[in-house]
Amino acid sequence: MSEFALPVPDHILALAKRAATEEQMPLDQLLVSLISEGLKRRTALRDLEGRAARADVAGALRRLNTAPDIAPDQEDEPTAPRS
Numbered sequence: 001m002s003e004f005a006l007p008v009p010d011h012i013l014a015l016a017k018r019a020a021t022e023e024q025m026p027l028d029q030l031l032v033s034l035i036s037e038g039l040k041r042r043t044a045l046r047d048l049e050g051r052a053a054r055a056d057v058a059g060a061l062r063r064l065n066t067a068p069d070i071a072p073d074q075e076d077e078p079t080a081p082r083s
Helices: 010-023 027-053 057-065
Strands: none
Touching: 010 027
């Protein structure tokens, strides 16, 4: 595993230390986990953006326009929101 020195603003480091204490894990492990989660989200967002750029909106709308205009099955009806 590689090591990397990273300057971190004091307020962010304080938040990270508090989070590590709450999670009962070492600070370095928490930071690696948070970086990993952030990179996974970034990758997923880029993938979605790429898919959206390739979307055939006109084709999708054409297909939707050919769907029959009928009421949904009873089990597909929306339910009341939970409170």
